[in-house]
Amino acid sequence: MRPDKPRDPIAGPDDGPEPPFPLRLNGKVIKGFGRGSSELGIPTANIPLSGLSIGGHEDVESGVYFGWAGLSPSKATHQHPPGTESKYKHMAVKVYETLNAVLFGTIKEEEQKNSWTKDLGAVYPMVMSIGWNPFYKNTVRSVEVHIMHHFETDFYGSHMNLDILGFIRPELDYVSKESLIEDIKTDIDVAGRSLARPAYAKFIKDPYLLDFKDKDEVAS
Numbered sequence: 001m002r003p004d005k006p007r008d009p010i011a012g013p014d015d016g017p018e019p020p021f022p023l024r025l026n027g028k029v030i031k032g033f034g035r036g037s038s039e040l041g042i043p044t045a046n047i048p049l050s051g052l053s054i055g056g057h058e059d060v061e062s063g064v065y066f067g068w069a070g071l072s073p074s075k076a077t078h079q080h081p082p083g084t085e086s087k088y089k090h091m092a093v094k095v096y097e098t099l100n101a102v103l104f105g106t107i108k109e110e111e112q113k114n115s116w117t118k119d120l121g122a123v124y125p126m127v128m129s130i131g132w133n134p135f136y137k138n139t140v141r142s143v144e145v146h147i148m149h150h151f152e153t154d155f156y157g158s159h160m161n162l163d164i165l166g167f168i169r170p171e172l173d174y175v176s177k178e179s180l181i182e183d184i185k186t187d188i189d190v191a192g193r194s195l196a197r198p199a200y201a202k203f204i205k206d207p208y209l210l211d212f213k214d215k216d217e218v219a220s
């Protein structure tokens with residue numbers, strides 16, 4: 001159960017990710033148990049557990065992590081660029097203000113929009129869970145990514161590349177669904193603040209995130 005004390009507002013050292021981070025992981029978005037959107041109101045894009053073994057990360061600790069997600073062009077390019085029309089707008093605006101300063105300098109808004117979406121896919125802030133979902137007592141371990149952006153459609157079959165930059169907390173059981181939801185919302189806030197720091201924001205430019213070559217699962 002959740003310890004009865006306030007949560008840390010930010011995760012990881014300010015001067016950047018410490019080993020084993022950044023941790024790279026990728027895979028095709030597959031179906032889960034269908035609970036994320038319908039029961040929790042927080043969709044999670046699930047990828048196969050084999051994503052962990054491909055990266056040699058089978059032993060990665062279960063828990064909640066934050067970082068950046070690159071989504072293959074199939075559906076991602078049809079969406080608004082990050083920071084617009086998002087229900088996380090307050091958080092996204094904060095993240096992207098910092099990113100503008102760090103990455104784009106004086107670049108104009110229109111140029112920036114193109115640089116996000118082009119034919120390349122797009123990169124988004126994310127918070128994710130790796131583990132057994134103790135609240136639901138799953139018998140399989142899952143890897144699930146909540147992208148901090150509002151999408152009009154789902155994107156099953158897209159390929160997702162992840163740069164995991166830090167650990168937020170262990171997975172917990174909860175007394176109610178509401179308390180699980182509340183903690184995930186706090187995770188989203190913690191992830192936004194954590195990623196807005198320059199030493200974490202700069203990973204948005206990691207070419208790995210938009211490298212979908214040889215990913216035969218990429219949806220057309």
Ligand SMILES: Cc1cc2nc3c(=O)[nH]c(=O)nc-3n(C[C@H](O)[C@H](O)[C@H](O)COP(=O)(O)O)c2cc1C
Pocket residue numbers: 032033034035036037040044046064127128129132133134135136144145146170171172173180184187188
């Ligand atoms: C940021 C984040 C934190 C989570 N933390 C927990 C947790 O502490 N305990 C738990 O049982 N499930 C946790 N979950 C997993 C949810 O229970 C899971 O996303 C939900 O069951 C949806 O599963 P589905 O994709 O199979 O539909 C977390 C999910 C996210 C995105």
Ligand SMILES: Nc1ncnc2c1ncn2[C@@H]1O[C@H](COP(=O)(O)OP(=O)(O)O)[C@@H](O)[C@H]1O
Pocket residue numbers: 029030031032033034035036037038042043044045046145146147148149150151153154155156
């Ligand atoms: N912001 C988002 N983050 C993650 N997935 C999203 C988001 N918006 C829409 N989706 C879609 O919703 C699906 C996840 O919903 P969810 O209810 O968790 O179902 P499942 O159990 O099949 O994973 C993802 O696979 C993706 O296609």
Ligand SMILES: [Mg+2]
Pocket residue numbers: 032033034035036043044045046144
């Ligand atoms: Mg899911």
